[in-house]
Amino acid sequence: MKKEDLIKFYSKYKLYIFPAVVAISSIFLSLFVIYPQVNKLIDNQQAIGDLINKSDFLENKVNALESYDSEDLLRKLEYALVTLPGEKDFGIVLGSLQKLTIESGFNIGSISFGSGAGKSGNSESFEVKLDIKGPRAGLQTLLSNLENSPRLIRVKSINVSSNQASQALDIALAVEVLYSPLPKNFGSPDSPVPELSQKDEELIARLINEGTIIPGTLFIPSSPKGKSNPFE
Numbered sequence: 001m002k003k004e005d006l007i008k009f010y011s012k013y014k015l016y017i018f019p020a021v022v023a024i025s026s027i028f029l030s031l032f033v034i035y036p037q038v039n040k041l042i043d044n045q046q047a048i049g050d051l052i053n054k055s056d057f058l059e060n061k062v063n064a065l066e067s068y069d070s071e072d073l074l075r076k077l078e079y080a081l082v083t084l085p086g087e088k089d090f091g092i093v094l095g096s097l098q099k100l101t102i103e104s105g106f107n108i109g110s111i112s113f114g115s116g117a118g119k120s121g122n123s124e125s126f127e128v129k130l131d132i133k134g135p136r137a138g139l140q141t142l143l144s145n146l147e148n149s150p151r152l153i154r155v156k157s158i159n160v161s162s163n164q165a166s167q168a169l170d171i172a173l174a175v176e177v178l179y180s181p182l183p184k185n186f187g188s189p190d191s192p193v194p195e196l197s198q199k200d201e202e203l204i205a206r207l208i209n210e211g212t213i214i215p216g217t218l219f220i221p222s223s224p225k226g227k228s229n230p231f232e
Helices: 003-067 070-083 090-103 136-147 198-210
Strands: 107-120 123-135 153-163 168-179 211-213 219-221
Touching (some): 070 198, 090 123, 090 136, 123 136
Antiparallel strands (some): 107 123, 153 168, 211 219
16 A cells, blocks of 8 residues: 555545544553553552451460460470370379289289270270289279279270188279370461360369379379269
């Protein structure tokens, strides 16, 4: 097309060409410049809002952690772990069973661990077998001491044979000892601070009132009190 023809075409249609060029340019700018920038601005505003919210959350979490009495928490944890340890505390369990049977007037002939493992609610368990001998009158005391021991111990089976002449009992006893593995995940920095519920506080107070801790060894009951697994 010659230059003269282009000039004539432009002169004839210039009222349409200019608005069309402006409209196309506006569409181009909107799609490839303005729209991406607006989206980026919105994303930045949202990211800033998220950072502010996270900062406020972490500040509140730090304040909550600083308000806790660490000595009180450690004391409560110690009572809880003596009652329901996080692992198989064979040595402490053997010492506890020996103490409870002797206090009940019985002598231990043999003691061994069972081969099976069990589960009770969220807790695991292992079996301890005892062959003991003692007076008939001490049987109820023995069972009461075992069931009421603050360390969670359950009588699994009992086989009693008696000697009428001496009034002595030969007992094959199997008990189930509970423990609960500690959680491996204690939450992320973004998770709320866990708090003891009113029920948890009452349970800890009950454990404290039931006995006193000899650190690293036994938990000695102050008086017999019946109980089931309080952690279920």
